[in-house]
Amino acid sequence: MIEGKKEGGFSRKWAIVTVHPWLPSRSEQVARARAWGVDESILGGVDVSALFVDDVRHVKRTTNWPGKLVERGIFLKKMKLLQHVGHQVFFTNPLCVGFSEKHARSTVEGLFEAGLVVYVHSIKDNDPALYQKGDDMTEFYESVGLMANAKHQSVHRKLKSR
Numbered sequence: 001m002i003e004g005k006k007e008g009g010f011s012r013k014w015a016i017v018t019v020h021p022w023l024p025s026r027s028e029q030v031a032r033a034r035a036w037g038v039d040e041s042i043l044g045g046v047d048v049s050a051l052f053v054d055d056v057r058h059v060k061r062t063t064n065w066p067g068k069l070v071e072r073g074i075f076l077k078k079m080k081l082l083q084h085v086g087h088q089v090f091f092t093n094p095l096c097v098g099f100s101e102k103h104a105r106s107t108v109e110g111l112f113e114a115g116l117v118v119y120v121h122s123i124k125d126n127d128p129a130l131y132q133k134g135d136d137m138t139e140f141y142e143s144v145g146l147m148a149n150a151k152h153q154s155v156h157r158k159l160k161s162r
Helices: 026-036 070-082 101-113 138-161
Strands: 013-019 051-055 088-091 117-120 129-131
Touching: 013 026, 013 070, 026 051, 026 088, 051 070, 070 101, 101 117, 101 138
Parallel strands: 013 051, 013 088, 088 117
Antiparallel strands: 117 129
């Protein structure tokens, strides 16, 4: 997958898409990633896309999201080995980065460890953000926690109203 991209013709942009009821649809996330400049490519019948997708619609509440997001894990492992410093990784919104503060922190720290920069398409007021190692991520992690809590409460209210 990753090895198929050549630095010369590659945009240095990757996207991690997570399919889950709390998040924008797969097609919406992919469309935004494309608009941002992520390549979806097939080379000789082999997928060499800069797009990684995990479908976790079936996963209920868990504390082990990294274990459920297999493609994200493969991407992180390979990037840590390859050290593509300065490459950017796209997420549609903060909850796409992590389903909790802890999960978001784990994801971002893993990406920073690999030398990557984190691009979040929609934060407050739909303003995009580009985070790099050394940035104060406190506000971002707190926003993920607040968004996750709101989603949990929404699910709880729906169940309660039945």
